[in-house]
Amino acid sequence: MCLDRVAVRIKRLDKSVQIPSYAYEGDAGLDLRANDDMIIEPHCRVLVPTGLAIALPEGYAGFVQPRSGMALKLGLSIANTPGLIDSHYRGELKIICINLDPKVAIHIERGERIAQLVIQRVPIVDLVEVDELDETDRGTGGFGSSGTV
Numbered sequence: 001m002c003l004d005r006v007a008v009r010i011k012r013l014d015k016s017v018q019i020p021s022y023a024y025e026g027d028a029g030l031d032l033r034a035n036d037d038m039i040i041e042p043h044c045r046v047l048v049p050t051g052l053a054i055a056l057p058e059g060y061a062g063f064v065q066p067r068s069g070m071a072l073k074l075g076l077s078i079a080n081t082p083g084l085i086d087s088h089y090r091g092e093l094k095i096i097c098i099n100l101d102p103k104v105a106i107h108i109e110r111g112e113r114i115a116q117l118v119i120q121r122v123p124i125v126d127l128v129e130v131d132e133l134d135e136t137d138r139g140t141g142g143f144g145s146s147g148t149v
Contacts, residue, residue, distance in 0.1 A: 014051035029116025040099040075101035
């Protein structure tokens with residue numbers, strides 16, 4: 001099977017940090033690591049540096065997602081999930097982490113895997129204003145319109 005591959009340039013802003021990698025062959029998300037020790041108190045947010053910057057090619061975007069194990073075990077999530085990295089951004093990758101646990105602080109250690117970076121092709125969209133939209137089976141039905149919870 002031939003999978004699409006794209007070269008993404010990455011720069012270590014801190015020469016001691018690890019380059020993100022896939023935990024398993026075929027994974028969609030590259031593991032991002034904290035570049036600082038920190039404590040996130042219950043229901044609080046912190047900006048976690050990674051010590052990395054990337055140059056995504058035009059037509060691609062990066063999406064920072066929570067790690068499911070950290071979310072389940074500790075309540076660690078990302079406040080703006082998925083965090084969006086545009087192709088023209090060249091600054092340090094930082095992650096807005098939030099502690100969803102109501103009572104227990106989360107201790108993050110430097111080098112710990114705290115999020116995943118998924119890089120995807122994204123189209124450039126030309127919006128076309130119209131007076132009417134086409135009809136569909138769903139129509140204007142919103143949340144809960146399919147009858148499922």
